[in-house]
Amino acid sequence: MKTNLILLAVVIVFSSFKYDLSGPWNLTRQENLVLYTRPEGFSKTPSPDSADICKIISAQLQDIKKVNQMLKTSFNKELRIYLFNYDEAREKIRTNAGGGAKVKICEMYFTFNKDLASKMDDFIGMHEIVHIVAGNELGYPSTVLMNEGYANAVSNGYKLRLSEDGSIQRTTLEQWMNDFIANNQIIKPSELLIKSDKIPEHVFYPQAGYFVKWMMNMYGVETTNTLYTLKPQKLKKKLFLITGKEFNIIEKEYLNYLINKL
Numbered sequence: 001m002k003t004n005l006i007l008l009a010v011v012i013v014f015s016s017f018k019y020d021l022s023g024p025w026n027l028t029r030q031e032n033l034v035l036y037t038r039p040e041g042f043s044k045t046p047s048p049d050s051a052d053i054c055k056i057i058s059a060q061l062q063d064i065k066k067v068n069q070m071l072k073t074s075f076n077k078e079l080r081i082y083l084f085n086y087d088e089a090r091e092k093i094r095t096n097a098g099g100g101a102k103v104k105i106c107e108m109y110f111t112f113n114k115d116l117a118s119k120m121d122d123f124i125g126m127h128e129i130v131h132i133v134a135g136n137e138l139g140y141p142s143t144v145l146m147n148e149g150y151a152n153a154v155s156n157g158y159k160l161r162l163s164e165d166g167s168i169q170r171t172t173l174e175q176w177m178n179d180f181i182a183n184n185q186i187i188k189p190s191e192l193l194i195k196s197d198k199i200p201e202h203v204f205y206p207q208a209g210y211f212v213k214w215m216m217n218m219y220g221v222e223t224t225n226t227l228y229t230l231k232p233q234k235l236k237k238k239l240f241l242i243t244g245k246e247f248n249i250i251e252k253e254y255l256n257y258l259i260n261k262l
């Protein structure tokens with residue numbers, strides 16, 4: 001059966017890409033969130049209606065709270081979300097299967113997919129919000145392991161497939177990791193730390209997320225937060241200062257955990 005792969009949790013931050021934000025937009029504000037949506041009839045694919053807008057805002061406000069709770073942060077800056085219609089998204093934000101963010105200016109750009117939006121409680125999800133909250137509260141990440149690891153750990157990154165019959169099939173992070181183990185595709189954290197550019201995103205993102213999630217459970221969110229901005233060597237040094245363990249020991253603990261737990 002033909003399926004369209006939608007990696008909602010695996011969205012790329014095109015930091016240098018110039019997003020085309022030209023209007024017209026409808027603005028809806030609630031608390032510290034501003035949602036920009038296209039007016040009705042803007043393009044050939046549906047613009048969000050008032051019910052969609054309501055659902056999206058309430059889900060995203062909840063997500064900001066959840067991310068703050070999980071990271072023990074207190075992000076409360078204004079966050080702007082630009083929601084592009086499906087048929088214009090690829091041209092304006094380079095993807096129609098997710099979106100991206102500009103962390104420093106607290107902006108997100110996302111594709112409105114009516115099918116997903118009506119079937120899911122929160123089709124935008126937390127991934128981009130984690131980038132924005134962590135980047136503003138903890139500082140700018142120096143490694144892709146921390147940057148994408150956080151986004152996938154906190155959002156519990158999952159894989160979605162939209163089948164031909166319109167149903168959504170979800171693969172949890174745990175199932176995804178099981179598949180990597182079964183296929184002998186587990187990447188060591190020491191490689192995730194320095195070789196992110198050599199590993200395909202669909203392999204890197206979930207594994208970075210799973211390792212960061214394990215770090216948070218094992219050594220605490222506060223400890224993991226102190227590593228967020230550090231380059232590889234400093235990160236290892238800091239971790240040794242806090243835990244008394246060399247990185248290769250921590251890596252062994254993690255790999256043992258994977259073998260025993262999954």
Ligand SMILES: [Zn+2]
Pocket residue numbers: 011012013127131147148151
């Ligand atoms: Zn990301």
